[in-house]
Amino acid sequence: MAALEDGVGGIATASGQAALHLAVATLMGAGSHIVASNAIYGGSHNLLQYTLPRFGIDTTFAPPRDLDAIAAAIRPTTKLIFGEVVGNPGGDVLDVPAVAELAHAHGIPLLIDSTFTTPYLFRPFHHGADLIMHSATKFLCGHGTVIGGVLTEHGRFDWKASGRFDTLAAPYCGFHGMTFDEESSQGAFLLRARREGLRDFGACMSATTAFYILQGLETLSIRMQRHQENTRKVVQFLLESDAVADISYPELEQHPDHQLAQKLLPKGAGAVFCFTLRGGREAGRAFTEGLEIFSHLANVGDAKSLVIHPASTTHYRMSDDDLLAAGINQGTIRLSIGLEDADDLLEDLSRGIHQARRVAG
Amino acid sequence: MRIKLNDADYYAYTAGHAPRRDRDTVVFVHGAGMEHSVWSHQSRYFAYHGYNIAALDLPGHRLSGGELLDDIAAMAGWLREIIARIGGRAFHLVGHSMGALVALQAAADFAPPPLQSLTLIGFSYPMSVTPRLLEAARDDPPAAYAMMTQWSHASKVGGEPVPGFWSPGMQFSMMRNSAPGAIFADLSACNAYAGGEQALARIDCPTLFLCGRLDRMAPAKSAKAHADRHANADMVFLPDCGHSLLSEAPHGVLRELTRFIERNRSA
Numbered sequence: 001m002a003a004l005e006d007g008v009g010g011i012a013t014a015s016g017q018a019a020l021h022l023a024v025a026t027l028m029g030a031g032s033h034i035v036a037s038n039a040i041y042g043g044s045h046n047l048l049q050y051t052l053p054r055f056g057i058d059t060t061f062a063p064p065r066d067l068d069a070i071a072a073a074i075r076p077t078t079k080l081i082f083g084e085v086v087g088n089p090g091g092d093v094l095d096v097p098a099v100a101e102l103a104h105a106h107g108i109p110l111l112i113d114s115t116f117t118t119p120y121l122f123r124p125f126h127h128g129a130d131l132i133m134h135s136a137t138k139f140l141c142g143h144g145t146v147i148g149g150v151l152t153e154h155g156r157f158d159w160k161a162s163g164r165f166d167t168l169a170a171p172y173c174g175f176h177g178m179t180f181d182e183e184s185s186q187g188a189f190l191l192r193a194r195r196e197g198l199r200d201f202g203a204c205m206s207a208t209t210a211f212y213i214l215q216g217l218e219t220l221s222i223r224m225q226r227h228q229e230n231t232r233k234v235v236q237f238l239l240e241s242d243a244v245a246d247i248s249y250p251e252l253e254q255h256p257d258h259q260l261a262q263k264l265l266p267k268g269a270g271a272v273f274c275f276t277l278r279g280g281r282e283a284g285r286a287f288t289e290g291l292e293i294f295s296h297l298a299n300v301g302d303a304k305s306l307v308i309h310p311a312s313t314t315h316y317r318m319s320d321d322d323l324l325a326a327g328i329n330q331g332t333i334r335l336s337i338g339l340e341d342a343d344d345l346l347e348d349l350s351r352g353i354h355q356a357r358r359v360a361g
Numbered sequence: 362m363r364i365k366l367n368d369a370d371y372y373a374y375t376a377g378h379a380p381r382r383d384r385d386t387v388v389f390v391h392g393a394g395m396e397h398s399v400w401s402h403q404s405r406y407f408a409y410h411g412y413n414i415a416a417l418d419l420p421g422h423r424l425s426g427g428e429l430l431d432d433i434a435a436m437a438g439w440l441r442e443i444i445a446r447i448g449g450r451a452f453h454l455v456g457h458s459m460g461a462l463v464a465l466q467a468a469a470d471f472a473p474p475p476l477q478s479l480t481l482i483g484f485s486y487p488m489s490v491t492p493r494l495l496e497a498a499r500d501d502p503p504a505a506y507a508m509m510t511q512w513s514h515a516s517k518v519g520g521e522p523v524p525g526f527w528s529p530g531m532q533f534s535m536m537r538n539s540a541p542g543a544i545f546a547d548l549s550a551c552n553a554y555a556g557g558e559q560a561l562a563r564i565d566c567p568t569l570f571l572c573g574r575l576d577r578m579a580p581a582k583s584a585k586a587h588a589d590r591h592a593n594a595d596m597v598f599l600p601d602c603g604h605s606l607l608s609e610a611p612h613g614v615l616r617e618l619t620r621f622i623e624r625n626r627s628a
């Protein structure tokens with residue numbers, strides 16, 4: 001993974017969540033602060049919004065498109081800026097080079113969750129990121145068979161010059177008084193993450209899991225090509241359907257981040273996106289239940305195509321207003337497009353749309 | 362530790378241990394565009410096994426102040442003065458690539474306290490630098506970093522011996538983080554160095570020549586030719602690694618270093 005990302009090294013973790021937690025725990029402790037995009041995976045949002053404050057680490061969320069809001073959120077105690085390349089549900093594209101520049105002007109590292117794009121579509125280190133995390137559970141493994149995460153470091157961030165990182169630039173009693181950025185000038189973060197976080201929290205990857213993920217990596221490029229080709233066909237198909245009210249896919253000209261996506265993601269914007277059916281919750285539910293090839297699963301990045309209807313599953317308990325605040329409509333559907341024959345997928349989607357139309361009347 | 366010399370302030374990695382006068386001191390000298398942490402898989406071990414260590418940043422490199430030097434004899438002169446300030450019962454000099462030239466030249470001119478051993482890793486003499494690389498080092502340093510990283514590694518992607526670190530990535534990053542002009546100054550110094558034969562002839566302490574069998578930057582056969590002519594030399598080839606053997610074959614390098622330095626420990 002370090003080679004694919006062009007970094008100095010990496011750490012395999014028990015899950016994507018473990019990778020994020022390890023990054024945070026390595027960089028900071030109580031009294032620290034994070035600035036995060038508000039278009040991030042729900043689990044990451046939970047960790048930052050509800051769990052970490054209990055340990056004295058607060059997060060300010062900002063819309064990924066609003067650089068001024070991100071800048072305004074930075075405090076003297078900020079130790080990390082965090083975002084996803086393509087966020088859900090709106091497919092917001094993070095202007096990684098611009099956010100990196102902003103972060104570096106304040107002596108703060110930028111951590112990118114690159115799960116949806118993988119190194120095949122986007123290499124964050126080439127655009128200024130300092131740390132990258134992946135949920136390897138998704139495209140890297142590619143078959144929905146194991147849970148894992150990866151954390152990589154670029155090697156350019158100067159932890160000492162920043163002045164914000166005692167964990168890396170001062171001696172650590174817990175490991176023979178080691179000063180990590182002197183011990184490993186290029187991989188200080190990874191060294192501490194391994195010597196401390198992996199040891200003390202123990203969220204390491206099992207050898208069997210590593211085997212599955214390595215096997216997945218061998219076919220990553222051709223799988224991503226196929227994921228991307230299929231996705232474009234599906235997007236086009238949905239675009240032409242009058243049952244569909246809206247599609248959020250950054251390759252479409254009407255998407256607010258179209259230009260940015262063209263610049264940062266020339267190979268494609270990935271295989272996970274949301275669209276909204278006319279007819280509300282009932283239409284969404286009927287659509288999902290009408291599909292035969294798409295698996296009804298909350299995962300993404302599987303070889304199989306996956307579908308989820310947030311309003312009747314993951315976000316079932318939310319009121320319509322709360323849903324809207326999260327950018328989700330009652331009829332919003334999330335798809336993760338797999339490697340099947342595209343025509344089979346389109347036929348299946350027609351079946352779902354037929355069912356949705358019946359309940360929508 | 363920080364060492365003051367002629368108004369500048371230099372850095373030596375000591376694994377957090379202050380040098381003791383009753384111990385042998387192992388001094389590590391890095392190669393072109395590198396810095397002290399290139400030795401991290403070897404230096405620390407000695408600090409925990411009865412030695413003082415000093416893995417230096419040469420002038421103008423990483424944590425050391427001072428001006429970049431583009432001359433091996435000047436670096437060697439600096440090294441002798443630094444060693445005198447570190448102290449110890451006796452000394453072992455270990456150099457890699459350009460650092461091997463510096464260690465060799467410093468050893469040839471060594472004044473008491475005694476030099477117990479000299480280790481030349483990834484050594485060739487002459488150490489001529491291909492014009493293409495030298496020009497890139499001057500005009501387009503990232504291109505030079507890429508060439509050196511590629512030519513220095515024999516290993517393929519995967520199967521890294523050090524968990525979690527990718528040796529080519531580490532080497533490239535080290536050079537990318539080096540001071541402007543460092544790679545050109547260093548390679549120029551290697552290319553211009555003409556004192557090797559004379560220096561080798563003056564060395565009488567035990568000398569280890571340690572090479573990656575697949576080294577393309579400093580071909581092993583050059584080291585072998587010098588070792589064959591040296592009265593007190595060990596010649597060791599490590600298989601399956603190239604010029605970046607410190608990280609490509611960290612365990613093999615450490616094994617040979619400990620074997621050799623232990624054998625030549627003072628008293």
Ligand SMILES: Cc1ncc(COP(=O)(O)O)c(C=O)c1O
Nearest residue numbers: 015016017041113115135137148
């Ligand atoms: C973008 C993103 N980041 C992180 C995660 C968390 O990864 P894991 O499920 O491997 O803990 C997910 C999982 O859904 C994700 O989609």
